[in-house]
Amino acid sequence: MVSLRALHAFSLLAKHGRAARAAEDLGVTPSALTHLLRSLESELGAALVVRDGRGLALTEEGQRLSTNLGNSFDQIEHAVDAFRRRSRTELRISTLSTVATRWLIPRLPNFQEKHPDIELLISTSMRSVDLEKESYDCAIRLGNGAWPNVERQMLWKENLVVAFAPQLSQDAPDPNIKQLQKLKLLHTASRREDWPIWLKANKFEHPETTSGAIFESRTMAIQAAVAGMGAIVIDKHFVENEVNAGHLMVPNWPITEIETGYWFVRNSNKPLTRPVTAFRDWLVEQAGAQEFAPEDKYTPQGA
Numbered sequence: 001m002v003s004l005r006a007l008h009a010f011s012l013l014a015k016h017g018r019a020a021r022a023a024e025d026l027g028v029t030p031s032a033l034t035h036l037l038r039s040l041e042s043e044l045g046a047a048l049v050v051r052d053g054r055g056l057a058l059t060e061e062g063q064r065l066s067t068n069l070g071n072s073f074d075q076i077e078h079a080v081d082a083f084r085r086r087s088r089t090e091l092r093i094s095t096l097s098t099v100a101t102r103w104l105i106p107r108l109p110n111f112q113e114k115h116p117d118i119e120l121l122i123s124t125s126m127r128s129v130d131l132e133k134e135s136y137d138c139a140i141r142l143g144n145g146a147w148p149n150v151e152r153q154m155l156w157k158e159n160l161v162v163a164f165a166p167q168l169s170q171d172a173p174d175p176n177i178k179q180l181q182k183l184k185l186l187h188t189a190s191r192r193e194d195w196p197i198w199l200k201a202n203k204f205e206h207p208e209t210t211s212g213a214i215f216e217s218r219t220m221a222i223q224a225a226v227a228g229m230g231a232i233v234i235d236k237h238f239v240e241n242e243v244n245a246g247h248l249m250v251p252n253w254p255i256t257e258i259e260t261g262y263w264f265v266r267n268s269n270k271p272l273t274r275p276v277t278a279f280r281d282w283l284v285e286q287a288g289a290q291e292f293a294p295e296d297k298y299t300p301q302g303a
Contacts, residue, residue, distance in 0.1 A: 006040035009033050010048060011073045014066035019056045090119050091275040095140040097124040098218045099262065102238040104140070111282050118275045126190075131267040137276050138266040140283070144259060151268040153280060155287035156237065157261040160198045163222075163239050163248045164231040175251050180204065184230030185212040188221045198233045201256040222248075262287075 005026075012022035013033070023033040037056075041048050048062035058066060095104060100122060108120065129136055132149065145152050168183060169175040185195050185206060192214075199206055212230060215221040222239060225232045226247045232239075236255070242248040264283050266276055 002043050003036070003039060006036040006043070007069070008073055009036040010040055010062070010065070011069050013037070013049065013056060014058060014062070014069075089117060089275050090121055091138075091279055092121045092123070092136045093138055093140070093279070094123050094125055094129040094134075094136045096126070096142060098238060099140050099142075100124050101219055102222075103240075106241065107286050110286075111279070114282065115275075115278050118278065131265070132269070137273070138264065138279060141263050141265050142260055143263065145261070145263055147265060149268055150265045151272075153264045153284060155262045155264055155283055158258040159235055160194055160233045160256040160258065161236045161239075161250050162198070162231055162233050162253050163243070163250045164225055165228040166246065166249045167228055168231070169249060169251070173249065177204070177251070177253050180231060180253075181206055185209065186221050186224050186230045186232045187212055187214045188218045189214055189216055191218065194233050197258065198254075198256045202254045 009022065009026055009028075012025050013019060016022050016025070019030050019033055023030045026033060028036070034056075037049055044065075046061045046065075047059050048065060049056045050059050051057075104122075111118075111120075123136070128141055128143070128147070129139055131139065140155070141147070142158065145154065162180065164183060166173075170179055185208065187195065192210075195206075196209060198204075199209060213224060215224060218232075218234060218238060221232050222234070222242060224230070226242055236250060239248050239250065243250055264280050266272075266280070
């Protein structure tokens with residue numbers, strides 16, 4: 001029987017037209033590829049390739065064989081890939097961009113290590129996706145938890161802390177809160193009320209409450225703070241990496257809690273699957289939240 005590996009080598013050469021690329025895809029050296037091709041020619045009793053000025057080219061016999069083979073090996077690869085993926089389960093998650101980039105994604109290697117069979121598909125959106133109509137298994141939402149037909153678990157209550165680059169502190173590591181009056185305040189376009197909320201809650205006045213650079217996202221505002229442009233007020237969970245790396249400092253100033261929080265949510269009308277359960281429990285563990293309470297569901301009045 002003709003060697004399938006040699007046939008695969010030939011099909012790759014015919015597909016790419018370059019011996020180096022074919023050898024790379026097959027995982028062999030160019031000389032090994034040539035040896036496989038010569039072996040195939042010997043088995044078939046026909047010249048399939050010829051060396052020209054640009055490398056290896058197909059002979060007339062080689063072109064005929066290539067036509068007959070078609071995309072057979074591509075179909076084999078697709079079939080094998082589908083078989084390998086048979087035991088993998090997709091989990092479709094919707095969340096906010098800031099939660100994904102600043103908190104969730106840095107932790108995902110831990111989840112993958114614990115659940116290698118669960119394949120995550122993560123999408124970000126500023127809106128609350130409709131878990132009844134859209135094909136998401138679960139979501140991480142920001143709000144007060146009052147969503148109909150949703151099973152929910154609070155991960156953490158939203159909070160605001162002040163953070164800025166250490167070089168802006170006059171007496172690090174324990175700056176006096178009065179130093180804030182000398183720092184520029186950095187804002188995020190969608191979170192313009194964060195600074196007024198923090199200042200009012202802590203009865204602190206700043207000469208330029210509403211002025212200062214405005215950034216499209218909190219990630220951009222964090223980068224600006226790291227660069228020393230001024231101070232940000234932000235949920236402490238989103239600056240953990242920068243604080244741990246010494247790029248930002250969060251002084252021992254008041255932390256302001258907000259009534260809203262970040263929640264794990266799923267459609268309560270759908271069966272609770274193993275992947276969703278695994279992801280929910282892992283999120284709770286990562287967030288340090290309370291244990292999940294199955295009865296903790298929001299039921300609208302009159303429902």
